[in-house]
Amino acid sequence: xxxxxxxxxxxxxxxxxxxxxxxxxxxxxxxxxxxxxxxxxxxxxxxxxxxxxxxxxxxxxxxxxxxxxxxxxxxxxxxxxxxxxxxxxxxxxxxxxxxxxxxxxxxxxxxxxxxxxxxxxxxxxxxxxxxxxxxxxxxxxxxxxxxxxxxxxxxxxxxxxxxxxxxxxxxxxxxxxxxxxxxxxxxxxxxxxxxxxxxxxxxxxxxxxxxxxxxxxxxxxxxxxxxxxxxxxxxxxxxxxxxxxxxxxxxxxxxxxxxxxxxxxxxxxxxxxxxxxxxxxxxxxxxxxxxxxxxxxxxxxxxxxxxxxxxxxxxx
Numbered sequence: 001x002x003x004x005x006x007x008x009x010x011x012x013x014x015x016x017x018x019x020x021x022x023x024x025x026x027x028x029x030x031x032x033x034x035x036x037x038x039x040x041x042x043x044x045x046x047x048x049x050x051x052x053x054x055x056x057x058x059x060x061x062x063x064x065x066x067x068x069x070x071x072x073x074x075x076x077x078x079x080x081x082x083x084x085x086x087x088x089x090x091x092x093x094x095x096x097x098x099x100x101x102x103x104x105x106x107x108x109x110x111x112x113x114x115x116x117x118x119x120x121x122x123x124x125x126x127x128x129x130x131x132x133x134x135x136x137x138x139x140x141x142x143x144x145x146x147x148x149x150x151x152x153x154x155x156x157x158x159x160x161x162x163x164x165x166x167x168x169x170x171x172x173x174x175x176x177x178x179x180x181x182x183x184x185x186x187x188x189x190x191x192x193x194x195x196x197x198x199x200x201x202x203x204x205x206x207x208x209x210x211x212x213x214x215x216x217x218x219x220x221x222x223x224x225x226x227x228x229x230x231x232x233x234x235x236x237x238x239x240x241x242x243x244x245x246x247x248x249x250x251x252x253x254x255x256x257x258x259x260x261x262x263x264x265x266x267x268x269x270x271x272x273x274x275x276x277x278x279x280x281x282x283x284x285x286x287x288x289x290x291x292x293x294x295x296x297x298x299x300x301x302x303x304x305x306x307x308x309x310x311x312x313x314x315x316x
Contacts (some may be wrong), residue, residue: 009277011272011279012278012279012280012281012308013280013281013308014268014280014281015280015281015282015283015307015308016283016284016285017282017283017284017289017297017300017301018289018300018305019289019296019297020296020299020300020303023296023299028295028296028299029050031299032295032298032299032302035299035302035303035306036070036071036302038070038306038310038314039070039071039302039305039306039309039310040070040071042306042309042310042314043071043072043168043309044072044132044167044168046168047167047168047169048168048169048218048219048309049069049162049168049169049170049171049215049216049217049218050073050168050169050170050171050217050218050219050220050221050305050309051170051171051173051174051217051219051220051221052064052170052171052172052173052221052223052266053174053177053181053220053221053222053223053264054171054177054222054223054224054225054264054286055181055223055224055225055230055257055260055261055264056233056234056253056256056257056260057225057229057230057232057233057234057237057257058162058223058224058225058230058264058284058286059223059233059291059292060172060173060223060231061077061078061079061084061172062291063170063223063284063291064076064077064170064171064172066291066292066298067170067305068087069087069099070302071109071166071168072167073167073168073169073170073268074086074087074088074089074162074165074166074167074168074169074170075087075088075169075170075171075172076088076098076158076161076162076169076170076171076172077102077172077175078102078105078154078172079105079106079150079172080099080102080103080106081100081106081111084172086098086099088165089165089166089167090166091161091164091165091166097157098154098157098158098161099312100300101150101153101157102154104153104154105147105150105151105153105154105179107150108143108146108147108149108150108151108261109147109150111116111143111146111147112143112144112145112147113136113252113253114143114291115136115139115140115142115143115144115249116140116194116250116252116253116255116256117250117251117252118136118139118140118145119136119137119139119140119252120251120252122136123191136294137192139194140194141194141195141196141199144186144194144195144199145195145199145202148178148182148183148195148199149206151173151175151178152175152178152203152206152210154209155173155174155175155178155211156175156210156211156214158171159175159211159214159215160214162215171217174217174220174222175207175211176271176274176276177264177267179203179204179207180254180263180267180270180271180274180276181260181263181264181267181270182260182263183195183203184201184263185256185260185263186261187199187200189259189263190255190259199281201207211303216276216277216279216307217277217279218279218280218309219279219280219281219305219308219309220268220271220277220279220281221266221281221282221284221305222264222267222268222280222281222282222283222284223284223288224264224283224284224285224286224287225261225285225286226261226264226287227257227258227261228268229286229287230257230261230314231249231254231257234249234253234257234279235249268281268283272295278311280308281300281308282304282305282308284300284301284304289301
């Protein structure tokens with residue numbers, strides 16, 4: 001499993017998923033089950049961490065579910081909602097610990113979204129730097145740092161567990177995406193900084209001290225999409241912390257999704273430059289590759305993973 005050694009001289013390849021238009025209907029079952037079988041066999045013998053990252057609503061958890069139950073991998077999620085349960089083969093003792101950490105992160109996320117909306121409402125009625133404005137801003141900064149601490153705690157626990165799990169693991173999210181997409185947006189890309197420079201320094205120190213020696217992905221899967229499609233997906237899934245009422249998203253969430261999209265568009269180059277990740281990357285434009293409801297597209301995703309992870313001699 002990939003560790004935290006020195007970066008390789010040449011970065012790993014970046015592959016964009018494309019549908020094979022020549023697959024005939026009668027070939028679909030064989031093509032899908034064959035690539036699933038090859039991945040299942042390889043990933044059972046070669047312990048690998050696959051991390052899925054992308055903007056809110058891109059479909060990270062859906063892909064992790066499909067991967068886990070098609071290829072025998074463990075699956076670790078970042079939310080405790082029904083349908084997002086961790087899947088860990090032969091190690092049920094981890095469930096209570098991870099569930100506690102996820103519930104803590106969910107509460108922190110709800111508080112954070114509430115602080116954003118409170119600040120946006122305050123901006124509409126108060127002049128900048130008034131006592132009420134400053135109080136709402138402090139609450140927002142507290143919430144922004146709080147959610148980062150909660151997710152760092154969860155990510156750390158998950159990554160500490162990964163080397164001890166049977167077979168390979170796919171994971172929903174990454175501390176690297178949290179830092180180099182989410183935190184960058186909160187500190188640099190909003191109308192005022194939601195995350196202070198001091199808070200960003202705290203996060204960087206935690207990342208350096210606590211994550212340098214933890215396992216790193218053997219493959220990074222980056223999910224991308226236009227903003228309108230992301231917002232549509234968020235409305236359709238109707239998570240409690242993301243919706244005000246039917247088909248109505250909080251303004252703070254909409255602003256966040258719009259600001260995050262360019263950051264995720266540049267995430268590979270950012271991670272390369274930071275020295276945190278130099279391995280192979282699979283990019284999926286989920287507005288074009290619908291792996292959830294189009295089996296030809298799912299085949300393309302699995303074959304892309306295979307092309308980046310599985311040596312040709314193993315596939316023979």
